[in-house]
Amino acid sequence: MDPPSEAAWEDFSAEAHRILDDTIAQMQHVREQAVWQPMPAAIQAAIAEAPAPIAERSLGAVYAELASRVLPYTSANRHPRAWGWVRGQGTPVAMLADMIASAANAHVGAGFTAPVHIEETVLRWLAEALGMQGAGAAEHAQPSGILTSGATMANLLGLAVARAAKAGYDVRQEGLSGRPRMLVYASTETHGWAAKAMELLGLGRRSLRSVAVDAAGRVQIEPLLRQIAADRAQGEQPFALIANAGTVNFGAVDDLRALRALCDEQDLWMHVDGAFGALLKLAPRYASLMDGLERADSVAFDLHKWMSLPFETGCLLVRDRAAHHAAFAAEAAYMEWSTRGVLSGGLSFANRGIESSRGFKALRVWMQLSVHGLRKHGALIAQNMEQAEHLEQRVLQHPELAMLAPRAMNIVCFRYVPAGHARTAAQLDACNREVVLRVQESGRFLISGTTLASGDYAIRVSITNHRSRLEDFDALVEWIVEEGRGQSARLL
Ligand SMILES: Cc1ncc(COP(=O)(O)O)c(C=O)c1O
Numbered sequence: 001m002d003p004p005s006e007a008a009w010e011d012f013s014a015e016a017h018r019i020l021d022d023t024i025a026q027m028q029h030v031r032e033q034a035v036w037q038p039m040p041a042a043i044q045a046a047i048a049e050a051p052a053p054i055a056e057r058s059l060g061a062v063y064a065e066l067a068s069r070v071l072p073y074t075s076a077n078r079h080p081r082a083w084g085w086v087r088g089q090g091t092p093v094a095m096l097a098d099m100i101a102s103a104a105n106a107h108v109g110a111g112f113t114a115p116v117h118i119e120e121t122v123l124r125w126l127a128e129a130l131g132m133q134g135a136g137a138a139e140h141a142q143p144s145g146i147l148t149s150g151a152t153m154a155n156l157l158g159l160a161v162a163r164a165a166k167a168g169y170d171v172r173q174e175g176l177s178g179r180p181r182m183l184v185y186a187s188t189e190t191h192g193w194a195a196k197a198m199e200l201l202g203l204g205r206r207s208l209r210s211v212a213v214d215a216a217g218r219v220q221i222e223p224l225l226r227q228i229a230a231d232r233a234q235g236e237q238p239f240a241l242i243a244n245a246g247t248v249n250f251g252a253v254d255d256l257r258a259l260r261a262l263c264d265e266q267d268l269w270m271h272v273d274g275a276f277g278a279l280l281k282l283a284p285r286y287a288s289l290m291d292g293l294e295r296a297d298s299v300a301f302d303l304h305k306w307m308s309l310p311f312e313t314g315c316l317l318v319r320d321r322a323a324h325h326a327a328f329a330a331e332a333a334y335m336e337w338s339t340r341g342v343l344s345g346g347l348s349f350a351n352r353g354i355e356s357s358r359g360f361k362a363l364r365v366w367m368q369l370s371v372h373g374l375r376k377h378g379a380l381i382a383q384n385m386e387q388a389e390h391l392e393q394r395v396l397q398h399p400e401l402a403m404l405a406p407r408a409m410n411i412v413c414f415r416y417v418p419a420g421h422a423r424t425a426a427q428l429d430a431c432n433r434e435v436v437l438r439v440q441e442s443g444r445f446l447i448s449g450t451t452l453a454s455g456d457y458a459i460r461v462s463i464t465n466h467r468s469r470l471e472d473f474d475a476l477v478e479w480i481v482e483e484g485r486g487q488s489a490r491l492l
Helices: 006-028 041-049 059-073 092-104 114-129 151-166 193-200 221-233 256-266 277-282 321-328 362-397 425-442 470-491
Strands: 144-148 182-187 208-211 237-244 269-273 298-302 314-318 401-403 411-416 448-451 457-462
Touching: 006 059, 006 092, 041 059, 092 362, 114 144, 114 314, 114 362, 144 151, 144 321, 151 182, 151 193, 151 237, 151 269, 151 298, 151 314, 151 321, 182 193, 182 221, 193 208, 208 221, 221 237, 221 256, 237 256, 256 269, 277 298, 277 362, 314 321, 362 401, 362 411, 362 470, 401 470, 411 425, 411 470, 425 448, 425 457, 425 470, 457 470
Parallel strands: 182 208, 182 237, 237 269, 269 298
Antiparallel strands: 144 314, 298 314, 401 411, 411 457, 448 457
């Protein structure tokens, strides 16, 4: 599949440079593009119905097809006005890193190779940045970790480590049958990954105890303790607690220090889901919001959210190296360890998760941190916090907007409330749902919505965007109010 001659390599190189220039230009001018635009039906059909290619085609022809049919419809995350769900934008440096990693095509599951060491290094940097390890700590005292496809996978692996460490018997060998029920505790605001993880780990959804939250969205300690005591009285086996460092709905942060004390007292594994919140540790002005996270037994977080790296960059850090290893280590005759040769590095990452083959995603983390530094990332995170504060103020000051959830971090949940006579809850929900869809369809901003525990539908603006400027949020407020007025006249 390589170009067959010197001349063909040169042609390839020229074409590749054109594609690279084009890609960089698109990134540079992303602000001028629509945030999102639906694919026309004809293009959708052309992609869906394309037969499997049998014959060869030139790279130029394939790229031309890609440029006209695919690339215009890929956006919705990288635009400066994209604040839907919790997403990152990607960066020029990470794009280059991915290209280099793909060319190197390193296997980062096992082996004595530089990419394995690069991943070890970025994990150490991240553990230090989160305060889980002092700089220069001896290797055995350093947390263990692994880069994953995302926070869902990192959280799942973290819970798997907890299960193996706390079962009290060889759960990997024996499975769960015939034992007391092993229970996990988490607030009602916990992301949906937890229920899936309970299923996959054989624990079952019913073994996830959902505990009520206070007005700020933090798990309530007293009901939590009562639930643990009641479960113990029934002969069940509480073993882990999931603490939230930024809930998905509105960014609530559990009292991590109190939960650490509770886990010590109750002999529970403390796992923190810090999918986006954990990286607040990089922003000195806001880092105290994450106090206690550094003392967790395991922390899962994403670098494809608040570090803007391309998708499929999550991370798990585990305080106890031996526990991490014990949860996944396996041997195979065809992967024999030796003091010499390629496998002299051992199975490293293949023994810290469930995947055997893994790529060099660590390079994008390493290059981005090396080029931009931790301080700049912290400053950009702080900038998003200030933007969220600004948006909250705009909402509070506007007579036709109302905050619907307390803002702890970078997520602002609010709704349009038409002036004049009272509306039913259902009417307000319908109006705001329509506003969110119309804003998305406008192609000018990307926002999402959520239904809060109160049952109210909220417009949700989640700010993890290094490209946004303050005036983008002023423009959003004006647009939403305009849409809200139009919809309330039509729907209400
Ligand atoms: C709090 C929280 N946990 C977990 C996840 C899942 O992360 P991922 O989509 O990277 O798997 C998210 C995603 O938004 C999240 O906000």
